[in-house]
Amino acid sequence: MPGVLSGVKMMDRVVFRKYGNPLDVLKLERSPEPAEPGSGQVLVRVNKRPIHNGDLLMVDGGHDPIKRPIPASGFSAGCEGVGTIEAIGPGVDDSRGLRVGDRVSFFAVGTWQELILVSADFVTPVPMDLEDDLAAQIFINPIAAMALVRLVEKIAANQKTDVLRIGALEDVVEDLRIAKTEPGVILVSVAGSTVARLAATTLKAKGFSIIGLVRSSSKAAALQQATGNPVIGYDDENWQEEVRKAAAGRKIFVGLDAVGGKIGEDVLGLLSPGGTLVSYGSLTAEPIPVDHVHLCMTAKTVCGIGMVHWTQLPYETRSADVPRLIQMVRDNQDFFKVAGEFPMSSITEAVRLFRSPGRGGTVLLSG
Numbered sequence: 001m002p003g004v005l006s007g008v009k010m011m012d013r014v015v016f017r018k019y020g021n022p023l024d025v026l027k028l029e030r031s032p033e034p035a036e037p038g039s040g041q042v043l044v045r046v047n048k049r050p051i052h053n054g055d056l057l058m059v060d061g062g063h064d065p066i067k068r069p070i071p072a073s074g075f076s077a078g079c080e081g082v083g084t085i086e087a088i089g090p091g092v093d094d095s096r097g098l099r100v101g102d103r104v105s106f107f108a109v110g111t112w113q114e115l116i117l118v119s120a121d122f123v124t125p126v127p128m129d130l131e132d133d134l135a136a137q138i139f140i141n142p143i144a145a146m147a148l149v150r151l152v153e154k155i156a157a158n159q160k161t162d163v164l165r166i167g168a169l170e171d172v173v174e175d176l177r178i179a180k181t182e183p184g185v186i187l188v189s190v191a192g193s194t195v196a197r198l199a200a201t202t203l204k205a206k207g208f209s210i211i212g213l214v215r216s217s218s219k220a221a222a223l224q225q226a227t228g229n230p231v232i233g234y235d236d237e238n239w240q241e242e243v244r245k246a247a248a249g250r251k252i253f254v255g256l257d258a259v260g261g262k263i264g265e266d267v268l269g270l271l272s273p274g275g276t277l278v279s280y281g282s283l284t285a286e287p288i289p290v291d292h293v294h295l296c297m298t299a300k301t302v303c304g305i306g307m308v309h310w311t312q313l314p315y316e317t318r319s320a321d322v323p324r325l326i327q328m329v330r331d332n333q334d335f336f337k338v339a340g341e342f343p344m345s346s347i348t349e350a351v352r353l354f355r356s357p358g359r360g361g362t363v364l365l366s367g
């Protein structure tokens with residue numbers, strides 16, 4: 001709903017001025033439009049942007065260990081979207097292939113507003129065949145999946161030779177030797193999520209075995225059929241035994257977890273000695289308790305990945321990744337289905353749908 005108030009052009013924007021439950025603190029406001037793009041920036045009119053769990057963690061403060069003070073104008077959440085270039089700032093050279101009027105996908109913080117200034121480094125023209133619903137989702141989840149795959153490959157290639165040297169317990173050392181010579185099993189929580197399915201599909205194609213975990217056993221069979229991987233519901237009291245059975249004596253050398261809390265702890269516990277827990281999200285928003293035994297006696301590692309790591313890579317590396325991200329979306333359109341689309345004025349309904357169990361798709365904000 002663009003407009004002019006006392007000569008200042010106004011736009012709609014979803015903002016928060018204090019950290020808290022998104023249902024309480026997110027408000028739709030009329031705000032002045034951004035200034036002209038500065039050096040290296042483009043001004044994008046946003047058409048659609050998804051809600052991600054990370055956005056809601058940003059709103060409740062869970063993503064920021066120091067909880068930065070919120071400016072008087074408020075913060076806008078949202079990290080990606082699709083839109084149209086309205087203006088291009090100085091210093092954006094032709095090699096970027098960006099023109100006024102181009103339909104573009106982009107990564108930026110604060111996309112839940114009509115217009116946004118974005119660094120040209122994080123803007124890419126959208127191929128004609130990629131409709132807006134998909135083009136709005138090419139960055140966050142595909143990058144997370146790509147980062148997980150890269151990390152797992154690195155872990156697989158460097159399986160703990162250092163720990164082998166310092167391992168104190170004979171059986172642990174033996175376990176580590178076996179782990180080094182086997183392709184290994186990866187235990188994946190939130191197995192039905194977009195990120196997990198993208199990562200698991202690629203890892204499976206590279207020869208890794210996957211065991212999936214979901215919160216509800218009622219979902220396990222359908223996902224097992226769709227993926228061809230064993231899938232276990234952790235609402236079943238014997239679920240950990242089921243995981244061991246599915247591993248069938250093979251080493252579980254990596255756990256990919258986005259649940260956090262008790263489930264993150266259990267995934268860590270199920271890893272074989274020398275295994276690595278990779279945390280990449282926290283759907284429960286609860287910390288993972290890490291018993292020292294896992295670190296001191298069974299030589300496990302806990303680490304994580306985040307979008308922010310990718311944003312720090314050199315431009316050349318990131319721009320080489322972009323066609324791969326687009327291809328991931330094209331090849332796996334089923335993982336990017338839309339469960340609901342709402343105008344920004346219906347942010348509360350959109351968040352409610354986002355949080356409903358079994359939603360089965362992305363929630364988009366439009367306009």
Ligand SMILES: NC(=O)c1ccc[n+]([C@@H]2O[C@H](COP(=O)([O-])OP(=O)(O)OC[C@H]3O[C@@H](n4cnc5c(N)ncnc54)[C@H](OP(=O)(O)O)[C@@H]3O)[C@@H](O)[C@H]2O)c1
Binds near residue numbers: 190360
């Ligand atoms: N580190 C990064 O850079 C990065 C980037 C992107 C995403 N992520 C994280 O990756 C995770 C998955 O995101 P996504 O967009 O792929 O998910 P998604 O496609 O939106 O799917 C959400 C999944 O989470 C499950 N779920 C929701 N709340 C849960 C809870 N409290 N406990 C257990 N399972 C729960 C849902 O299960 P039901 O079907 O049972 O509802 C569903 O399978 C999120 O934690 C997200 O923050 C991290």
